[in-house]
Amino acid sequence: MSGEALQPIRGMSDIAAPDIQLWQHLERVARDILACYHFSEVRTPIVEYTSVFTRSLGEATDVVQKEMYTFEDRGGRSLTLRPEGTAGIMRYVANAGQDAQDARIFYIGPMFRAERPAAGRRRQFHQLGAECMGSPSPAADAEIIALQVHLLQAWGIKDFKLELNTRGLPDDHARVADGIRAALRPHRADLCDDCQRRFDENPLRIIDCKKSGCRAIVEQIPPVTEYMGTEARKYLQELMELLRQLEIPATANPYLVRGLDYYVHTVWEITHTGLGAQDALAGGGRYQMQMGRQTCEGVGFAIGLERILAVLQGQGVNGTDFARRPCVWLVSQGEAAFRENMLLMQSLRMRGIEASMDLSGRSMKAQMRAANKANSRFVVIRGEEEMERGTFQLKSMDSGTQEELELPEIMQRLIQERELS
């Protein structure tokens, strides 16, 4: 396929039926739940000044170093397609000033990362995220985790696992890095090549290296919390206690690390087996970032919607399960009947009834087939005989029964059906 013109860009996909119905279902369910938790939607631009991301996520992170879609606009400004949602929301919050001090915001939309596509990893993917600003208490962390878990449960996700850890306060970060280096120094030669590099650049990353050799070494050194002040440890304990009260199953995992620099205190991840190598469904954390002169502090999460879809589809859920079912299909024979059906179709639609018909003058059999294919509840048949008698046939496609009725009765019946369904 030479098809530059026809195919979407690598790692980006069109979303259409039947999948789109599942997407819309997820969004509908989510919006209802988010409203219950009193979160409101903000739609920020998909493109931001590059500095919005580099300053908040951290210059040295993988996302910033090698995964961003960055380009220059005509005025020579460096712009970036958002690789995640939090930074843009924080920019919005900082810009909104006092009005947004204790904002509770959610967002949903596409994110972009220039990575090699694989199972569960796309260049354009979609996240639903929520941010809760203003409260420095672990209660806010607990609330937002409760919301996230609620969403997954409402969508019908089974068997997910919630693990959390703390990154400590900003002051703790350097102490943790030094502590890890000191503890690992005797074993340095035994670490893998990647971890050799990480030792200097970002020792925290060694903690969640998946290689068995590194794991064995890491398990011998003290958990990262050992290097933190009491405040960080107390914070995590309080959060764990709150989650217990809310009956949210969570395990503390001292080896959990998340890649972005803006995190303080709590970080967490929700995984699901059977997703392939990318098993993270969602993540979150408490963060602190500088936006202009303001320090924005909050706690938030992001859920990868493609991965939610993948899990649900693995559980046998199908987009067609959420397809709308047309109430009635109009079938006609002859030009005059066709015209009258056009009019009838319009008045049905104006009354909120899903109505459809074939517009290309096909045979009655073909029209019936189309009605069946669209899974219509009813067919209204208007042929020459009915034209003479001034009647319509109303056929139920489920039972196969059919009766001859006049226009007012047809309308009444279909309106009743709409109210029932």
Next chain:
RNA sequence: GUGGGUGUAGCUCAGUUGGUUAGAGCGUCAGAUUGUGGUUCUGAAAGUCGCGGGUUCGAGUCCCGUCAUCCACCCCA
């Protein structure tokens, strides 16, 4: 960015050691004593065998390149 698998009809895939006009199932469309769907039967349409080059009398099949796609690594949603 590194490595591996795969590109044949709208979809899922066959296609023998290279050998005539490239096949199946599903789907689509049309018919089965003419006004009625689903089941069944019959028929039809539909392919630059990803693209470019090479080897050969001859390439869907072999070789090289390229693009796309899937999967893994890195990292994350």
